[in-house]
Amino acid sequence: MQQNEKNEINTNPPKAEFTKFDLGESDLPTLKNVVNDYESLFTIEQLEKLTLLIREYEKKTSNQIAIVSIKSIGKYTDFSQFAIDLSNYNGVGQKEKNNGLTIVFSKTLRKIRISTGIGTEQILTDEICEEVIEKTIIPEFKKGEYYLGIEKGITELMTKWE
Structure with missing residues (x-):
């Protein structure tokens, strides 16, 4: 059991929070960050670097970017439609x-x-x-360099987008 600051025993156990996606009730996850690594492909440092890169770009341009690695698309059969619906469901970009x-x-x-x-x-x-x-992302992915592929890809997209 946990003890609070007054040395009293806290009988309330910590609560685990699950989304409908986590529970298998929805095929679309609620994105909590600009980089959502559901496949655990990035290190903490890589996640931080990508997040900083994206947030700095958004401050400068107001353009919003989300990165999502995912193991499954649930009941979807079309990956492209999944990506579109995921983006729309989470409202990526200013309305x-x-x-x-x-x-x-x-x-x-x-x-x-x-x-x-x-x-x-x-x-x-x-x-x-x-x-x-x-030409940019897949060549890195083929070498197993997922971080490099995404970093180079978003950097190139940012340059073309400004």
């Missing part, structure tokens, strides 16, 4: 600007998708996103 970008990838499923808001896709077209995936 009035539609300036969000979500990179969803899965080492387990060997899939990756960049989902953009309507305002974003006017600059970062599907062709540009596909090129970044094919």
